[in-house]
Structure formats: structure tokens, C-alpha cells
Amino acid sequence: MPVIEVKNLRKQYGETVAVRDVSFAVESGEIFGILGPNGAGKTTTAECVSGLRTADGGTITVLGRPPRDPALRRLVGVQLQESQLQDKITVREALELYSAFYPSPADWRQLAATLGLDDQLNARYGKLSGGRKQRLSIALALIGGPRIAILDELTTGLDPQARRDTWDLIESIRDTGVTIVLVTHFMEEASRLCDRVAVIDHGEVVALDSPAGLVNALSAEQRIRFRPSVPLDDPLLLAAPEVTAVLHHGPQVEVVGTGNLLQAVTSVLAAHQIIANDLRIEQANLDEAFVRLVGRD
Numbered sequence: 001m002p003v004i005e006v007k008n009l010r011k012q013y014g015e016t017v018a019v020r021d022v023s024f025a026v027e028s029g030e031i032f033g034i035l036g037p038n039g040a041g042k043t044t045t046a047e048c049v050s051g052l053r054t055a056d057g058g059t060i061t062v063l064g065r066p067p068r069d070p071a072l073r074r075l076v077g078v079q080l081q082e083s084q085l086q087d088k089i090t091v092r093e094a095l096e097l098y099s100a101f102y103p104s105p106a107d108w109r110q111l112a113a114t115l116g117l118d119d120q121l122n123a124r125y126g127k128l129s130g131g132r133k134q135r136l137s138i139a140l141a142l143i144g145g146p147r148i149a150i151l152d153e154l155t156t157g158l159d160p161q162a163r164r165d166t167w168d169l170i171e172s173i174r175d176t177g178v179t180i181v182l183v184t185h186f187m188e189e190a191s192r193l194c195d196r197v198a199v200i201d202h203g204e205v206v207a208l209d210s211p212a213g214l215v216n217a218l219s220a221e222q223r224i225r226f227r228p229s230v231p232l233d234d235p236l237l238l239a240a241p242e243v244t245a246v247l248h249h250g251p252q253v254e255v256v257g258t259g260n261l262l263q264a265v266t267s268v269l270a271a272h273q274i275i276a277n278d279l280r281i282e283q284a285n286l287d288e289a290f291v292r293l294v295g296r297d
């Protein structure tokens with residue numbers, strides 16, 4: 001049974017329709033990604049699911065309850081894009097303050113240790129690096145011991161190492177049984193972390209699948225590159241039904257096609273005793289799938 005169900009969500013700000021029609025269901029224990037370009041409606045969707053905004057249309061249930069049900073306050077942890085703390089508050093004070101909001105909070109000292117903040121307890125928020133601030137905001141989202149964590153643009157502004165560390169952290173949180181909704185516009189993040197991804201554009205879900213499923217569905221086309229041992233006549237390859245084009249880049253040949261392209265190409269080459277040196281198969285990735293879906297980077 002899904003832990004979050006969103007059906008035909010609609011939300012507008014004045015004349016601006018931020019979310020036109022969004023539906024999805026999040027299963028228990030998964031990392032569910034909401035991916036889309038700037039202004040697509042991701043944050044608004046996450047805020048409606050978190051109960052921070054009221055939808056104008058559609059229905060949302062979280063653990064079987066409406067998003068603003070007070071019982072959800074300790075079951076759902078939210079880390080939002082704009083959750084800036086005051087610069088002067090220390091890490092310890094922030095953790096203690098947030099713990100006080102919950103009847104049976106997680107042990108904040110243990111959480112701080114897990115998140116690598118235990119040597120920073122007396123540091124002021126304003127002096128923390130971007131990565132540490134992010135860790136603290138994740139800690140604050142988890143302090144109530146939630147069953148669901150909603151994390152928005154978790155790694156924006158982090159350097160590549162801090163981003164990778166944060167990904168490891170999210171995986172370890174998931175391993176404790178917490179369901180995670182991750183709002184992101186980073187393809188690499190979605191591919192690496194998410195079990196399933198809803199791609200949102202102009203306030204609508206344009207695709208919903210695993211990252212690999214999205215790539216496969218949209219990128220039936222494959223490319224193989226190699227350097228033939230002797231010059232190659234294009235018609236030999238084009239005779240195979242799998243091959244749609246043959247391109248030349250100096251000594252390199254690039255074959256474009258569909259289906260079992262590799263087998264088709266290698267059997268043509270074998271039949272003519274041609275050796276394919278430096279053979280490479282170019283795989284499509286989520287970036288390409290995304291550009292195809294939303295028509296822009």
C-alpha cells in the first residue's frame with residue numbers, strides 16, 4: 001500500500017498555475033524522486049504533500065491521512081529549500097530546539113554523530129560550510145524519527161564531494177526504513193539515488209518510471225563506435241535492418257541503430273573478416289531522456 005498518494009493535484013498562485021495536474025504514489029521504503037526543470041512545480045508539489053500549502057484541487061493522502069493532520073507532524077520530516085536558520089544559533093541549540101517540538105524525538109546526539117556533526121555542536125549556523133548546513137537541515141528533518149522524509153534540493157550549492165557524501169547519507173537513512181521523497185533537478189542525483197522518478201514539467205507529470213526505465217523507453221536508439229582494421233563500405237552495414245546510419249569520424253566509424261545492434265554489427269564485420277578495434281557502445285543516460293521529455297536542459 002502506498003504511503004503517499006497524490007491524485008490530480010492542482011495549485012495556483014494568483015494567475016500562475018504552479019501545479020496543473022500531478023498524480024503519483026510513493027511506496028513504503030523507496031526513494032522517490034521528483035525531477036524537473038526550474039519552475040516546473042516540484043517545490044509546490046512537495047509543499048502540498050508536506051501540508052505547508054493547501055492544494056486548490058485534487059487529493060493527497062500521507063499514511064492514509066490528509067497532509068495537515070496533526071498526527072503526521074512526527075511521522076513526516078521535512079527539509080525544504082528555504083529552511084534557513086538564524087546565523088547565530090549553534091548546531092546544539094538548533095538540535096535541542098527542534099527536539100523540543102516532538103513528544104518522543106530521536107536522540108539528537110546520535111543523529112549528530114551519524115551525520116558527522118558531533119564535532120560542530122558549538123559552531124554557529126552562519127559559520128558552517130554549505131555541506132554542514134545541509135547535514136544539519138537533514139538532521140532537523142529526521143529529529144522527530146519520521147517514517148517519511150521530504151527533502152527538497154538537498155545538494156544544491158554543494159561541492160561534488162559533499163554531494164556524494166550526502167547521497168551516501170540518504171542511502172543509509174533509507175536503509176533504516178524511512179521512505180524518502182527527493183526533489184531535485186540533478187540528473188545524476190536522481191539516477192544514483194531514486195528507485196522511481198516522476199518527471200514534472202509545466203505542472204504536470206510527463207513520465208514516471210525507474211531511472212533505467214525512463215532511459216530505455218526514450219532512448220531506443222543506440223550507437224557503437226570502433227576503428228575497423230580495413231576501410232569499411234557503408235552499404236555492408238546499412239544492409240542490416242538494425243542499422244539506421246553509418247557516420248565517419250576520421251578512422252572511427254559510428255553505427256547508429258536499434259534492436260540488437262551490437263550483434264548485427266559484429267556479424268557483418270565477422271562475415272568480412274574485419275576486426276573492430278577500440279569498440280565502444282555509447283549508452284544513453286537520464287540526461288538525454290530528460291531533454292527528450294521536457295525539450296530542454
Ligand SMILES: Nc1ncnc2c1ncn2[C@@H]1O[C@H](COP(=O)(O)OP(=O)(O)OP(=O)(O)O)[C@@H](O)[C@H]1O
Nearest residue numbers: 013016017018036037038039040041042043044045
Ligand atoms: N509563492 C509563490 N507565489 C507566486 N508564484 C510562485 C510562488 N511559488 C512558486 N511560484 C511559481 O510557481 C511555479 C512553480 O514553482 P515551483 O517553485 O513549485 O517550481 P520548482 O519546480 O520547484 O522550481 P525551482 O526548481 O526553480 O524551485 C513557478 O512559475 C514559480 O514562479
